[in-house]
Amino acid sequence: QVQLVESGGGLVQAGGSLRLSCAASGRSFSSYVSAWFRQAPGKEREFVAGISGSGGTTNYADSVKGRFTISRDNAKNTVYLQMNSLKPEDTAVYYCTADRGAYVSSRPRNYDYWGQGTRVTVSS
Numbered sequence: 001q002v003q004l005v006e007s008g009g010g011l012v013q014a015g016g017s018l019r020l021s022c023a024a025s026g027r028s029f030s031s032y033v034s035a036w037f038r039q040a041p042g043k044e045r046e047f048v049a050g051i052s053g054s055g056g057t058t059n060y061a062d063s064v065k066g067r068f069t070i071s072r073d074n075a076k077n078t079v080y081l082q083m084n085s086l087k088p089e090d091t092a093v094y095y096c097t098a099d100r101g102a103y104v105s106s107r108p109r110n111y112d113y114w115g116q117g118t119r120v121t122v123s124s
Contacts, residue, residue: 002026002113004096009118012086016122020081022096022115030054030074033104035111036081038092038120048094049081050104059104064090086122093117 008020020036035050049070050059058070069082079096097111105111 002029002032002098004098004113004115006094006096006115006118009094009120011121011123014086014088014122014124016086017082017084018086018120020083020094020096020118020120022079022081024077024079024098026077029077029098031100032098032113033101034072034079034096034098035104035106036070036079036094036096037108038090038094039117040089040092043092045095045108047106047108050106051079052102052104057104059106061106083120086120088122088124091120091122093119 003025005023030053036048037045038048039045047061051070055072067085072079095117096115098113099111
């Protein structure tokens with residue numbers, strides 16, 4: 001069982017940066033793939049970025065490539081999402097997820113564990 005707690009959301013102007021953190025409880029977190037999803041008002045939840053358990057493989061949505069970076073520190077049981085050059089369309093609730101396995105999926109149904117979400121608002 002893994003519990004995930006996100007932090008780092010807030011209000012930022014367009015062009016600014018934020019770093020989200022996801023702290024995981026439980027053992028052997030390095031054996032879990034992890035990902036960030038987001039959900040804007042009135043829209044479906046969408047994949048943002050994912051990372052393998054070792055951190056050696058990452059995957060990004062086209063909309064955030066070159067602006068967002070996902071990383072993890074398994075010694076701290078924490079996954080990060082560095083978000084630069086933020087745009088108003090990045091406004092959403094961001095969710096951290098985890099699942100046992102080796103494949104970084106972009107589908108929400110492939111993740112068993114979810115955090116409560118952290119809100120990111122980008123003003124124009």
